[in-house]
Amino acid sequence: MQPIPLSLIRAGRDLTEPRVSPSGEHVGFVQRASGAASINRVAMSGDMIERQVTFGPPPAPGRGLGGGCYTWFESPQQGISLVYAATDGELWRQDGVRLERLTQHGRSASAPAVAEQRSSAVETTTPALVYVVDEAEVWLIDPSSGEQRRLDDGRHAFCFDPAISPDERIVSWQGWSPPDMAWDAAVRVDCDLVAGTTHEWRAPDAAFQQPRFTPQGEPIHVHDGSGWLNVHIGDRPVVSEPLEHAGPTWGMGNRSFAVSPDGARVAFVRNEAGHGALCVVDLASGAIEQIGRGVHGHLSWVGDTLVAIRSGARTPTQLVRYEADPWERTSLAFTQPDVWDRSTLPEPEIVEAVAADGETLHARRFVAGEGRMLAWVHGGPTDQWQVDWRPRIQYWLTRGWDVLVVDPRGTTGHGRAYQQALHGRWGRLDVDDTADLIRHAHRSGWADPATTVVIGGSSGGLTVLGVLTDHSDLVAGGVASYPVSDLKALTEVTHRFEAHYTDTLVAPNDGSAESEAAFARLSPIHRADRVASPLLIFHGTDDPVVPISQTEALVETIEAAGGEVDFVVFDGEGHGFRQPEHVEDEYERTESFLARVVAQRSPTSS
DSSP states (O other): OOOOOHHHHHOOOEEEEEEEOTTSSEEEEEEEETTEEEEEEEETTOOOOEEEOOOSSOBOOOOTTOOOSEEEEEETTTEEEEEEEBTTSSEEEEETTEEEEOOOOSSOEEEEEOOSSOOTTTTTSOOOEEEEETTTEEEEEOTTTOOEEEOOOSOOSEEEEEEEOTTSOEEEEEEEOTTSOHHHHOEEEEEETTTTEEEEEOOTTOOEEEEEEOTTSOEEEEEOTTSSOEEEETTEESSOOSSBSSOOOSSSOOOOEEEOTTSSEEEEEEEETTEEEEEEEETTTOOEEEEEESEEEEEEEETTEEEEEEEETTEEEEEEEEETTTTEEEEEEESSOSOSOOTTOOOOEEEEEEOTTSOEEEEEEEOOOSSOEEEEEOSSSSOOOOSSOOHHHHHHHTTTOEEEEEEOBTBSSSOHHHHHTTTTOTTTHHHHHHHHHHHHHHHTTSOOGGGEEEEEETHHHHHHHHHHHHOGGGOSEEEEESOOOOHHHHHHHOOGGGTTHHHHHTOOOSOOHHHHHHHHHHOGGGGGGGOOSOEEEEEETTOSSSOHHHHHHHHHHHHHTTOOEEEEEETTOBSBOOSHHHHHHHHHHHHHHHHHHSOOOOOOOO
């Protein structure tokens, strides 16, 4: 395999939220490069010529498969325009060169939405617009008059992803409150604007997300009441299967399904043990057609055209168009320059192993076959690294390292029970599951303890620390970026969305003896004196999620016990590294560390 150059790691841009314009002529999308964001459009014809649409305050984009940044807005009086959430916290409408601020909350407005398929009863009027303020309040505004009102009654601490029915009578959103997280027990709230009533959709032991409507006005959403995140129309599953049709709600704007304009078909994504697929189901017959491979998201369907973001192990993220019947795919925009041969990159193998308690564990193995292995732990921990384009993995894979992407319990994508098994055991179960997956790799002959390094960031860094303290015989060393090491300290500084995360993953932070004992038992910092393998740690001085003080205390404890630790501080960086010189330094130091701690040997059987 041709080594992927480090310069390509730093190159490229982020693409999110492709939305077909009401006319069907263009696709809008949000792009971000070198810290600057804009909303662009490209012709549906596939001419690849991009035009920047926004010129006012910069848009505030989501990340990955999240969004909530903008919506197309079509008015009988003014034609087609854009409404977007800007970095100044307000909503703006842009119509060609005309720019108008719609809100003046002085807080943080996001997730603007209009009815996607307006009924004939309202199509001659100015569309109603709904949005969210501070991730906590749902507001309705008449853009023509500026009149606005709050719709929610404050019963939920978090309100996400508002949507409007085709007749503009019902506004729906996702709501939940601590100690639950969105993936624990979020509900769908329907607010009847005429009757002045609200109704909540709930299912036993389930969480709702992505509340929207079919063109006929039926409620459609995703929930995991069956144990799996499946798309439902009302109470009826569109497809009932032990596969996930969505990921966790880490932000607004997920769009993992789309309904055809005539309401006869639904496009949805599938997560198949981390691999992705895009499917279309005919609602009348139940027939399912797979129309694309790879991880897809941000689905938008207008006319005979379905657009999406698509990515894969050898496919950098791209904006694609599928033309219905026979579903031919065309690429419209790319995240990276097409200057590097990716054809020899392998798809990862699906790995299953048995945990010490008999449960089945999951992972994916990118095979280089040279007897060296990086066991990589994703962050979250309620998340998953699907088989999408991750230059970090390809960088090490093309330099002779197997990469075992582990999915310890707590990972999404394997059903609700697997994801919620981490409750009360964060820092223990994820550590032991990762160790069991590494043992499976060693028994399979892919690597051995002298040629294995465990690596991860944030919550994945916590798992790295746990492996080094409790299973150091399995690895030659570990690399941790901005790791969580003190779970109790995390409760005192974390941002609002995750403020109660540890209530379920560790214990209620109520000051009781049982609670204090759980935080102490599960936090790596309290057993850091047992780190017996070399450790490389990176942390930014301005990290708002995991303060650098956690790592400073951790390093002090390890060094006091005689452990070997290299601590690298990046000035001005937050929870993740963006400055090019720091990214380059991170890779160079990691490569040097690996060469020092891992014994070189001849290739083993893969």
